Amino acid sequence: MDALKKAAIESLLKRTLPQLQQELEEALAMEVTAPGEHLSYLIDESTELLGMLASWNKPKEASSSEHSELEDHPEADDPAMLAMLQSMDDTDTPAAATEAISDDAAMAMLAEMDESPNKALDDDAAMALLAQMDEPMSPNSAAPKAPPHAAAHDAHGTAESEDPEDLKEIPEWEPNDFQSDPSMLNDFIVNADELMQVLDDTILRLEQEPNNKDIIEEIFRAAHTLKGGSGMFGFKGIERVMHRMENLFDLIRKEKLVPNSDIIDTVFQGLDLLRTLLKAVKDGKPCGVITGPVVRALSLAAKGRAIPKRGGAAGASAPTEKAAHDGGDDHAHPKAAKGGEGEKKDDAKKKEQSTIRVDLERLDVLVNLVGELVIDRTRFASIEEDLRTNYPQIKLGGNFSETVQLFSRHMNEIQDIIMKVRMVPIGNAFNKFTRVVRDLARSLDKRIDLVISGEHAELDKTLVEQIGDPLIHLIRNSCDHGIEMPEVREKSGKDPVGKISLDAHQEGNQIVISITDDGKGMDPAIIRRKAIEKGLISEEEQLSSRDILNLIFEPGFSTAEKVTNISGRGVGMDVVKKQIMKLKGMIELDSAPGRGTKTFIRLPLTLAIVQSLLVRSRGEIFAIPLGAVIESIRISPKEIQRIGEVEVYRLRETVLPLVHLDEAMQLSTIEGTVSDLIHTKQGLRRTRQRTDRLFVVVVGQPDRPIGIVVDQLLNQQEMVIKSMGPLMRNIPCVAGGAVLGQGEVVLVLDIPELEAISRGRNRMQTAS
Amino acid sequence: MSIPYAMNGQSVHDQSMFSIKGDLDGGKENPNFASIRQYIGLLIGSEEFLLPIEVTNEIIMLNQLTFVPRAPQYIEGVINLRGTIVPAINLRKLMGLPNEVPTHHSRIIIAHTDEVMVGLIVDGITYVISVNADQLQQQALPSKGRGSELISTISKRGSQVNGVIDIAKVLAETGVNYQTQDEDREAHG
Numbered sequence: 001m002d003a004l005k006k007a008a009i010e011s012l013l014k015r016t017l018p019q020l021q022q023e024l025e026e027a028l029a030m031e032v033t034a035p036g037e038h039l040s041y042l043i044d045e046s047t048e049l050l051g052m053l054a055s056w057n058k059p060k061e062a063s064s065s066e067h068s069e070l071e072d073h074p075e076a077d078d079p080a081m082l083a084m085l086q087s088m089d090d091t092d093t094p095a096a097a098t099e100a101i102s103d104d105a106a107m108a109m110l111a112e113m114d115e116s117p118n119k120a121l122d123d124d125a126a127m128a129l130l131a132q133m134d135e136p137m138s139p140n141s142a143a144p145k146a147p148p149h150a151a152a153h154d155a156h157g158t159a160e161s162e163d164p165e166d167l168k169e170i171p172e173w174e175p176n177d178f179q180s181d182p183s184m185l186n187d188f189i190v191n192a193d194e195l196m197q198v199l200d201d202t203i204l205r206l207e208q209e210p211n212n213k214d215i216i217e218e219i220f221r222a223a224h225t226l227k228g229g230s231g232m233f234g235f236k237g238i239e240r241v242m243h244r245m246e247n248l249f250d251l252i253r254k255e256k257l258v259p260n261s262d263i264i265d266t267v268f269q270g271l272d273l274l275r276t277l278l279k280a281v282k283d284g285k286p287c288g289v290i291t292g293p294v295v296r297a298l299s300l301a302a303k304g305r306a307i308p309k310r311g312g313a314a315g316a317s318a319p320t321e322k323a324a325h326d327g328g329d330d331h332a333h334p335k336a337a338k339g340g341e342g343e344k345k346d347d348a349k350k351k352e353q354s355t356i357r358v359d360l361e362r363l364d365v366l367v368n369l370v371g372e373l374v375i376d377r378t379r380f381a382s383i384e385e386d387l388r389t390n391y392p393q394i395k396l397g398g399n400f401s402e403t404v405q406l407f408s409r410h411m412n413e414i415q416d417i418i419m420k421v422r423m424v425p426i427g428n429a430f431n432k433f434t435r436v437v438r439d440l441a442r443s444l445d446k447r448i449d450l451v452i453s454g455e456h457a458e459l460d461k462t463l464v465e466q467i468g469d470p471l472i473h474l475i476r477n478s479c480d481h482g483i484e485m486p487e488v489r490e491k492s493g494k495d496p497v498g499k500i501s502l503d504a505h506q507e508g509n510q511i512v513i514s515i516t517d518d519g520k521g522m523d524p525a526i527i528r529r530k531a532i533e534k535g536l537i538s539e540e541e542q543l544s545s546r547d548i549l550n551l552i553f554e555p556g557f558s559t560a561e562k563v564t565n566i567s568g569r570g571v572g573m574d575v576v577k578k579q580i581m582k583l584k585g586m587i588e589l590d591s592a593p594g595r596g597t598k599t600f601i602r603l604p605l606t607l608a609i610v611q612s613l614l615v616r617s618r619g620e621i622f623a624i625p626l627g628a629v630i631e632s633i634r635i636s637p638k639e640i641q642r643i644g645e646v647e648v649y650r651l652r653e654t655v656l657p658l659v660h661l662d663e664a665m666q667l668s669t670i671e672g673t674v675s676d677l678i679h680t681k682q683g684l685r686r687t688r689q690r691t692d693r694l695f696v697v698v699v700g701q702p703d704r705p706i707g708i709v710v711d712q713l714l715n716q717q718e719m720v721i722k723s724m725g726p727l728m729r730n731i732p733c734v735a736g737g738a739v740l741g742q743g744e745v746v747l748v749l750d751i752p753e754l755e756a757i758s759r760g761r762n763r764m765q766t767a768s
Numbered sequence: 769m770s771i772p773y774a775m776n777g778q779s780v781h782d783q784s785m786f787s788i789k790g791d792l793d794g795g796k797e798n799p800n801f802a803s804i805r806q807y808i809g810l811l812i813g814s815e816e817f818l819l820p821i822e823v824t825n826e827i828i829m830l831n832q833l834t835f836v837p838r839a840p841q842y843i844e845g846v847i848n849l850r851g852t853i854v855p856a857i858n859l860r861k862l863m864g865l866p867n868e869v870p871t872h873h874s875r876i877i878i879a880h881t882d883e884v885m886v887g888l889i890v891d892g893i894t895y896v897i898s899v900n901a902d903q904l905q906q907q908a909l910p911s912k913g914r915g916s917e918l919i920s921t922i923s924k925r926g927s928q929v930n931g932v933i934d935i936a937k938v939l940a941e942t943g944v945n946y947q948t949q950d951e952d953r954e955a956h957g
Contacts, residue, residue, distance in 0.1 A: 372851055620835060665837040674844040674858055674889055675833040677869045724836075724846055724853045726884050727942065732838050737846055737853040745834040745848045 185281075188229050190357070192278050196271065197431065198222045203267055204434055206252075210259045220249045226274075237291050238277045244298035245270050261442065266301045268439065270294050360461070363421065370418045371609055371720035375739050377411040378717060380404050382742065415609060415718075420458075423605075426504045426511065427455030429468045433475055433502060440479040447486050447497040448479055454504035459511050463583055463603055467513070470576040470587075474515050474599050475500060477573075482519030482597055492594065494518065509611065509627040511603045518596040524548040546704075549589050553577040584625070584735065586752050588701060602701070610721055612738070612748065614714035615697060617661040619679065620670065621746050622710075623719060623738055628751035630698040630705050632713055637694055649696065649707060656698065656707045659758040664708075665733060699751050706755055721748050733757065803901040807923070807932065809894035810877065812859050816894055818923055818932045823879045827893060830874040842942045847887055849878060856887035859933075862918065862941055879935050886939065899923045904932075917941065 202219045209215065223246045230238035245267060251257035259267075273294045280287035384404045387394055430452050441448040459467075483489075483498030490496050500517045524545035531537045531551045543551075552573045580587045584604050591597040604610070604627050612623035613632070633651065640647050640658065647658040662668070670676050696707040719738035723729070735750035807818035808827075833845045833856060844858045856876055860867060873892035878885065905922045918938055919931035 375851065620837075667837055669837060670835050672867055673835055674830075674856075674867055674870065675835040677867055678831065678833055680869070722853050725855055725886075727843065727855045727886065727939075728836065728839060728846065731836055734836065734838075737834070739848045739851060739853070743848050744832050745846045745853055747834065747836060747846075 195222045195226045207264045216253045244295050263301050266297045423458035424461050426457050426459045429464045430455050449499050451501040457504040470579045473576050478517040482517040513601040516598045521593045522591040523593045615710040616712040617710045618667040623746050623748045628699045632697045658707045660709045700755050804898050807897045810890040811892035818930050823935045825878040828876050830876050854887050858889045
C-alpha cells in the first residue's frame, strides 16, 4: 500500500514538475513582479505533496489517520492507477486506490490552505521549494518497482484529459461506529437539515449581493460543518460533494471567483444532490445516486475562474475581479450598518440557545393526553352541574365547585400552551419557494419576484409540513402559466418583472394563505367551454364566473390534456384541492383575464382540539367545527324560497343555498338500527320537531356560504377529533368522532365535503 | 327470546351485570392443559356461538351507540371505549336476523385482529368454555346464510355442537377492505 501511495505521489510530481518549471521559466522571462495564480497553485500543490511524503515517513498507523484528515477527500485516480493496482494484486486494493491524490484534490488543498501567503512567494522561494522537492523525491522513486513507473508515464499521458476521476463513483457510505449510533446519527440528520436550510437561504442572498463578505462567510461555515459531520459519519458521497462546494465557496471568499448565475445554478444542483443523499441517510440505506457529474460540474465551476487560462479567459477574469473590488467599495457603507445586523444575529443566537429539541413523538403523546384531559374536564364540569342542579339534597360545598372551576381554568391554560408548542411559523414552509421561483424563472426565461409576507403566522407543525406540496404546485402554476414572458408583459403595459405574492395571516381560528400573481389570469368563458366539453356542466347551466373558475378543481377537468395551453391552468388542481381538503382546509380561486389570479387557502390553526357547535337533527347530534361556522340564524319555513330543486334563503344581501342535514346525511336510514332501538327503549324522541322555526347554521367561506338546516342548536364545546379506525375511514361528510362529556360519541361533520357534495348535487340537479 | 341465564335455575337479577361463568381457569386440573383452548360462548338470537378468547379484549354493556349514517354495511355505529372510538358490528344483521330491541343481556364484545379493533353486538354471553383440541374440527360450512360463512371451526362437546366465529371472516363480511383502503383512496379519489 505504501508503495502505491508513493507511486501515486511520484506520478503527480512528475506531472506537475514540468509545468512548474515551465511556469517558472516563463515568469522569469517575463520579469513579472509576482507569480501568477497558476504558479502559486502549482507551488501549493507541490508543498502539499511534500507534506504528504513527510507524513508517510511516520509509522503507518499515524500516517493513515493523518491522511484521511489531510486529504479530506480520497479520490479514485486514473485508470492507469487502477490497472496498476490490479497488477499488484494487493489485498488492500480498494482503499489504496482511493488514496491516490488527483489534481482536483490537490486543488482542494490549495483552497484549504489559505493561511500560507502564497501570493507573496517570490521566485527565489519557489526555486528553493523546487530544490527541496527534488530531495525527497529521489529516495521515493527508487522504492517502487517497475509497474509504478509505467503507471507514472500513463498518468502523465492522461494528465491532459479532463479529470476522469470525477466521474468515478466512490462508495456512498463507509460504515463506521458513529453511523451505527442512532442518537448521534439523528443529531447529524437534524443538524444537516438545518445547515441545508442555511445554505439554501444564504446562497440565494449571495446571488443578490455577491460581494457581501458576511454571507459568504456564513455559507462557508455551514458548508464546512456539514462536510466535517458527514466525513465523521462516513457518508463519503455527501462529503465529496460538500467538499467541492466548499472549495468553490472558498474561492469566492477569497475573491478569486465571482458568483454568477451559472455558478449558483451549479451550486444548487449540488444542494439538490446533497438533499437526495441526506434523504438516503434518513431512510437508512444508500440511494445509489451518481455524484460524479455534479462533482465534476462543481470543480469545473471552481476552475473556470480560479486558474485563468492563458489568453481570453485571463482577460475575461480581470474585469470581473475589478468589478468585485468595485462592488466591495460600494459596500463600504452598508458594512457600517452591518454592525447592527450582527447584533441581531447574536440575539437570534441567544434565543436559539434557550430552546430545547423534543422528540415529536413524545410531544404527540403529550398533546393526545391533554386532549383526553380536555374531555375529562368537560365531564367533570357536567357532573358537577348535574349534581348541583338535579340533586339539591346533596351538599356539595363550595370547595368542590371551586376545585372543578380551578381545574377547568388550569386545563384551559395547559391546552393553550400545548397547542402553542406544536405551532411553528409558516415561514418554514415558505422559505423554499424563493428557490423554486428563482429556478423556474430562470428555466422559463421569465423575470419573477416572489414577495413573501406573513411568514410569522403560526400553524400546527404537521400542517406546515403538509401545506408545502400544494403550495409549490400553485406557485409553479403561477410561474408557468400565470406570469407572461417579459416582452409580452411590457407590451401590455405591465412591469416586465412579474410579481407573485405569498401571504399568510390569521383570521379567527383559521390561517388564510393567499397566492397572488399579476399574470394573464384565466378566462371564465374558456373554462366554461372546457367544462361543458368535459361534461362537468351542461350547456344551459348558468354559473357565476367565480363558480366557473373553481371548476378547475374538479377531478374531471384536469385530465384534459390541452387545457394547460389554452386556459393556462388546470393540471393537477384537483390533487391540490384534495390535499387541502385532507387538512380540513378550503381552497378558492379568483381571476380576472389580463390582471392575474388569486388563490386562497383556508386552514384550521390546529387539528388536535377544535371548538365545535353541537347541533341536533332528527334526534342525532352532530358537531360542526366552529372554524367553519360564520353564524347561526333562525328562520321561518315560509322564508325559504326555491330555485329549481334548490332551497335558498335570502340572508341580507346574499342568497344562501340551504342543505337539510337530515337529508344530506340520509338520517332516515337510522330507522330499525340498534342505536335507534336503544333510543326508543330509553324513550327518547327521534321524530323531527316540526315547528315554525328552523335553525340554519351558516358555514363555508364568508363570501359564498351555505346554510345547514338543523332541528336544534345545542351548545358549543371543545373537543378532540379522533379517527374512528380503519373500518370507518371513508364515511362521507364525517371528519371523525369526538367524545362528549357524558361519554357518548358524536360525529364531527366534514364541512368542506358537505359543501362540495351539496354544491355538486345542486349542480347535477339543475343540469338534469 | 329465550333467557339463557335461566338455565341454571337462578334469577337473572341475582347476577352482577359483569358476571361470566365457566372454566375461567382453563381447566387447569386437566392433564391435557396444553391442548385446551378457551372460548367465550355468545348468543345470537337463541343460538350459541363461540369466540376464541385470544381475540377478545373485554365485554361491555350495550347502552350507548352512536349511529353513523352512510357507514359500511353491518356496522351499526360507534361506541366510546374509554376514549377510543370503536365501530360496532351487528352480528344479528350479519346472520340475517332482524334487529330486536336490546335487552339487558345484550353486550358488546370488544375483539381485535392484527389491524383493527371492533365491537361485536351480541344478544348475550353464556360461558367461558374450555375445549380440548380433539373436540375441535376445522370445517368451513357451505354458505347458507345465517352466519354459516362466519364459521371456520366447529366444536363438539358431547352432544353440543357450536360454531366458532372467525373474527377475520366477520370483518371480511362487512365488505370494508380496510387494509388496502388507503391505497384505494389515493388511486381512485
